[in-house]
Amino acid sequence: MNSLGIALAIIGAACASLFAGIGSAKGVGLVGEAAAGVVSVDPNKFSKVLILQLLPGTQGLYGLLTAILMLSRIGIIGGSPADLSTAQGLMFLGASLPIAIVGLFSGIAQGRAAAAGVGIVAKKPDHSGKGIIMAAMVETYAILALLVSILLIYNISI
Amino acid sequence: MSTTEYASAVAAVKTLESSLLTRSDMDQLINTPTLSELKTLLNSKTHGETLTDVWEMLSGYAPDCEALKILLYKNDFHNLKAVLKAMLSGRDPAHYYISPSNVSLEAIKNAYTSKSPDGLPAYMRIPADEAYELATRTLDGQLSDSLIDTAAIAAMQKSADDCGNEFIIKYAQLTTVCADIKTAYRCSIMHKSNQFLETAICGSRELDKASLIRAALSGRDGFLNYLSNTPYAEAAELLKNSPAQFEKWCDDIITEHAETARMQAFGAEPLAAYYIAKEAELKNIRIISICRECGTDRETITERMRRLYV
Numbered sequence: 251m252n253s254l255g256i257a258l259a260i261i262g263a264a265c266a267s268l269f270a271g272i273g274s275a276k277g278v279g280l281v282g283e284a285a286a287g288v289v290s291v292d293p294n295k296f297s298k299v300l301i302l303q304l305l306p307g308t309q310g311l312y313g314l315l316t317a318i319l320m321l322s323r324i325g326i327i328g329g330s331p332a333d334l335s336t337a338q339g340l341m342f343l344g345a346s347l348p349i350a351i352v353g354l355f356s357g358i359a360q361g362r363a364a365a366a367g368v369g370i371v372a373k374k375p376d377h378s379g380k381g382i383i384m385a386a387m388v389e390t391y392a393i394l395a396l397l398v399s400i401l402l403i404y405n406i407s408i
Numbered sequence: 409m410s411t412t413e414y415a416s417a418v419a420a421v422k423t424l425e426s427s428l429l430t431r432s433d434m435d436q437l438i439n440t441p442t443l444s445e446l447k448t449l450l451n452s453k454t455h456g457e458t459l460t461d462v463w464e465m466l467s468g469y470a471p472d473c474e475a476l477k478i479l480l481y482k483n484d485f486h487n488l489k490a491v492l493k494a495m496l497s498g499r500d501p502a503h504y505y506i507s508p509s510n511v512s513l514e515a516i517k518n519a520y521t522s523k524s525p526d527g528l529p530a531y532m533r534i535p536a537d538e539a540y541e542l543a544t545r546t547l548d549g550q551l552s553d554s555l556i557d558t559a560a561i562a563a564m565q566k567s568a569d570d571c572g573n574e575f576i577i578k579y580a581q582l583t584t585v586c587a588d589i590k591t592a593y594r595c596s597i598m599h600k601s602n603q604f605l606e607t608a609i610c611g612s613r614e615l616d617k618a619s620l621i622r623a624a625l626s627g628r629d630g631f632l633n634y635l636s637n638t639p640y641a642e643a644a645e646l647l648k649n650s651p652a653q654f655e656k657w658c659d660d661i662i663t664e665h666a667e668t669a670r671m672q673a674f675g676a677e678p679l680a681a682y683y684i685a686k687e688a689e690l691k692n693i694r695i696i697s698i699c700r701e702c703g704t705d706r707e708t709i710t711e712r713m714r715r716l717y718v
Contacts, residue, residue, distance in 0.1 A: 284419040
């Protein structure tokens with residue numbers, strides 16, 4: 251059995267959840283700070299800022315989803331790891347990169363956009379929907395990266 | 409420090425901005441029928457909030473107040489002047505101390521009683537020493553005051569350049585320009601000497617010291633003529649007609665500058681802008697209260713109202 255191939259695939263799965271998770275953690279944390287600032291002055295705005303805080307959390311979920319699909323595909327979850335060549339391992343590692351890299355940066359960028367949106371909730375609560383839409387636009391690129399990662403994972407022949 | 413460090417503080421300040429008094433609130437205050445009604449309305453709108461409360465609140469929210477400290481320099485140096493003069497004339501300096509300030513009354517008092525300015529911030533040590541020496545040697549309060557005023561502006565410029573924040577640099581620049589125009593104009597009327605002007609004028613990139621001194625020495629008309637040919641021609645026009653309107657212009661350009669931070673989601677700028685906004689609001693309240701007590705007509709009060717941030 252070529253252990254390097256399976257190791258590379260596992261590293262890929264780890265990267266997907268690790269980097270996308272870091273992006274989400276940073277984004278959610280930033281919005282959380284901004285939200286706490288608003289709630290400390292006006293606690294009634296909690297529900298509105300909470301929606302904004304949730305937005306950058308999705309990248310972490312996409313990373314987790316990608317990692318689970320990959321681990322399932324290479325048989326790690328089922329308990330019978332596939333015999334992967336080094337090239338196949340590298341392919342799985344490559345498949346994880348779109349969501350890993352885009353997840354990291356889009357999580358942070360979405361966090362900044364959502365934290366700025368918290369400012370809209372603070373000053374003009376009636377227009378909070380606009381802040382949510384603007385932050386949600388960043389999500390598009392995380393979804394595209396997730397799609398590419400999933401297509402790659404399912405199209406690597408084992 | 410990363411600007412996102414201020415995310416919480418900025419969000420809190422943006423929430424507080426909705427409670428700033430608007431133009432219609434000010435009109436309501438101006439048009440209250442009696443003084444007692446004015447006081448009741450003021451209490452209901454401002455809850456007796458002072459600038460010290462605002463500063464303490466901002467300090468509580470901001471992860472780092474270094475960039476904002478410059479906003480208190482004018483109070484710091486006012487306190488230095490007040491404590492020096494109060495101590496030399498045997499009065500209680502506490503009556504003249506204003507807050508918020510970066511330097512406590514005790515620190516200034518100790519610096520003078522112990523003849524050692526080490527307890528003061530670095531930007532105040534030399535001016536404190538020099539002003540004391542000048543005041544005790546010449547017994548000319550105006551000269552020591554002008555030395556401290558110039559030192560305040562120089563300290564503000566240096567701190568602004570050191571912190572590198574564009575908003576703060578522009579704030580220091582506008583403050584310098586206003587202070588220099590004010591001083592040079594007064595000196596031109598009072599025919600002050602070149603020596604006095606050298607101490608009193610600070611100078612900046614926009615209005616350099618040598619030109620300002622030359623213009624001030626040429627008399628009021630000469631100075632206004634010089635100013636008319638600078639980017640601050642508007643100030644010259646106002647000075648010709650009404651020094652009170654010029655004072656208003658000085659406050660208004662600072663508020664106008666603060667408005668540039670309204671759209672910023674991160675950084676120390678919205679905090680500084682809120683402090684400036686609150687300063688303008690409280691100044692307007694003071695103008696309304698004093699004018700109403702003196703029986704000034706409502707049109708004049710409205711004319712004197714400073715630009716509002718909201």
